[in-house]
Amino acid sequence: MINLFQNISPKNREKLLYTLESSRLTFSKNQLILANITRGNIIGILVSGMVQIIKTDYNGNRCIIEELEENDIFGTNITPLANMDYDILTKEESTVYIIDYDEILNLDLSKDYYNQFVKNLLEIIIEKIEEKNNHIEILTKKTIRNKLLEYFNIESKKTGTRVINLPFNFTNLADYLAIDRSAMSRELKYLKEEGFIEIKNHKITLLYDKY
Amino acid sequence: MINLFQNISPKNREKLLYTLESSRLTFSKNQLILANITRGNIIGILVSGMVQIIKTDYNGNRCIIEELEENDIFGTNITPLANMDYDILTKEESTVYIIDYDEILNLDLSKDYYNQFVKNLLEIIIEKIEEKNNHIEILTKKTIRNKLLEYFNIESKKTGTRVINLPFNFTNLADYLAIDRSAMSRELKYLKEEGFIEIKNHKITLLYDKY
């Protein structure tokens, strides 16, 4: 994950944060971040901790839209916060910077560090698109089995190994894949029985060559 | 849709295209664009026409990942082209600029028009993220009916009207929603019979207040 302040000196980083009217906030576990932000168009930078972006619809179905780790960003434009049905939930104690998005577009890029900042932002957002493409790729599959296998393949490709360290617990994984948890549990059992995978704790080992 | 060259003079636009090693290509209907591009990391700008980005998996299931119109962009980083299972297909005669993505990160942003260009790019990509969030929102729904209704709501919100002009034919709509076409056809019939919608040609009128 690229850091938004990559290649920017600490001193210039402070200048930037000042110009962008940033505020630094710390939340304990299981807090809703957005409920505490009243400003308009913002970008949040996760300095430390972990948060999930979660949508719950009128049926009570939850979907994990994104899971963010250190250096990741979120925002009114970047994450689907325009309507307020989304929650940004801390999974552990987390610190964020909140900066003003509109100020970014007003930056005078002739200064090196502004320049670098915008390029970093561009790169991060493009990474985010790739994540979303992966997610769509998975959701597009028609069976639970194919969703799981697609997820495994993507995660396996990321790390280059055949062992996947689930960033979620199984309940959350089902939400991310937009499938029923118990049905997923059943399918995972079949995959184990048929010798495709092995599960220990929250590690899944792929035993098939490719699919 | 924001134009990538918005607020950039024609003269500076030419300079930019030159610096970014652009080439201008025209394709007739039903051509694969990417098959004709051998360069590495590129961004394509659709000057005129219409193209779809389509994924076909090993089962033969197609999914329309994106549909692009004038001024929209695509690229090896922005659209999921890293692996080559994606097709960029022209739906009508289309003209594109192909520019070198890596050159963008080397631009000297002290020049006004480079500066403007990168900001435009940022805005377009953020729009693209919003589109993808919408798509995920739809795919996350568990029934065909809820996928359709979510799609209708999103499209209706975009234009502010209760009449949706399908940008797709029904076959493509089913691909976009990742559902079986005939099952979708059945569900649309039910929605008509129950008085939720009306369909004429490729226009859908919403008859319910909200859901």
Next chain:
DNA sequence: TGTAAAATGTTGCAATTGCAACAATAAAGT
């Protein structure tokens, strides 16, 4: 304009899934 190709509508049926309900285990909090 006539013919081929593509899109749409329809339906039965088997396969898959969500849901509900519950037991068992693990994790968290005091």
Next chain:
DNA sequence: ACTTTATTGTTGCAATTGCAACATTTTACA
């Protein structure tokens, strides 16, 4: 350490869906 809460595993069953097959209509194009 003990109690409560959250997570995981399991299963039957009804609802939903994909698939296949075909008729019909629309569109493309030679």
